Amino acid sequence: MPERIQKILARWGIASRRKAEQMIIAGRVRCNGQIVTLGDQATPGQDQLAVDGQLLQAQNRPEDLYILLNKPRGVMSTCHDPHQRRTVLGCLPSRWQRGYGLHPVGRLDADSTGAILLTNDGVLTLALTHPRYHLPKTYKVWVAGHPKQAALRVWRQGVELDGVQTRRAVVRVLRSTPEQTLLEVILREGRNRQIRRIAAQLGYPVVSLHRSAIGRLGLKSSPDSPSLALGEYRQIAKPEIEQIFQLSTLLGKLNLPQAVSENSVCGSRMIS
The missing domain is CATH 3.30.70.1560 (Alpha-L RNA-binding motif)
Known part of the structure; x- marks a missing residue:
């Protein structure tokens, strides 16, 4: 059954629906080789969708990634900046900057520094930004x-x-x-x-x-380890993320699905 393409991208965890719309406007999304526009639809399993030239197929769906970055001052908490300013995505290795759908969970303003989590896990993004979950x-x-x-x-x-x-x-x-x-x-x-x-x-x-x-996710991986320096990052394993945020319990409390639905991925919000 045909669906709006931004919904499909959100369900895959490529981006929030708002970000997916921006990607479409920027000409980064193709369907069957043709650049799509807002409002275009596709049928999963029949049509071939590609983002930044990479086909979206079950066998090449990006693995779930969780990356904690110590954001430096002057870096924008977005994936892409229209004024070509450095972004949190640009602080990561080039292999992660395209094709993985990484996005920040929440934001820090440009003048602030510190912990920011990037992921392509739509379920986690939804849970941590849900208005009923007051994450400290x-x-x-x-x-x-x-x-x-x-x-x-x-x-x-x-x-x-x-x-x-x-x-x-x-x-x-x-x-x-x-x-x-x-x-x-x-x-x-x-x-x-x-x-x-x-x-x-x-x-x-x-x-x-x-x-x-x-929450309990800090810039130190353990009490005895050194803190991440500004601009440094560390990749976090999925079991550690689930344990830190008690994700299964949290999803139950919020009455949220274990998988992302077409409307599930929340947009990021400025939080400082």
Whole structure:
């Protein structure tokens, strides 16, 4: 039965539907040798689809990949940038940059550094970005000045942004210098530049922002191992990912399928 091509690409884990539409607009997708346009349909098993010249066939479906990157400053949390700026995908070896459908799960703004997970596993992407799953994310944040306890209490209890109260947060003072303070901030939601906006609203603008962990997934593979340096990455085995995020239990709690349906892969969202 014919389906819209972006739905097929999403179901394969090649990209979210939004990203698949962008790939189609960019002319990267062909059906039976012809460049497709938005709205075109194909019949899986009958029509030949190709992305970046690579045919989508059961026998050559990309393996599930999970890569943790310590994103450097100035790198965009996207797969492709219209202004030719460096992206998180561009931080990886060339063999992974095309044909695997890797995409970031969530985002960090360009000025921030730290942990970002890239995968082509649509089920994991859906689960970790689901609005009912408040995945904790840990940040180390240098702010200007020395926040007063009253300001920290306000931050912990929630601050109004765009007319909506933020969720409660964990905010701890780690250390300070004569001019700055290092905070540990743990969020369970992700609004656009949330930490930067709250800090500025409270009168202590962010000097630098670094994400150290996504849930229990940190930049160290073990307590005794060195942390990934900026720009470094490590590939994570599927069993480790499933254990870290308790994926089977999570899918059950969210009442989500074990396999990706045509509407399942969520788009990425800015979370700092």
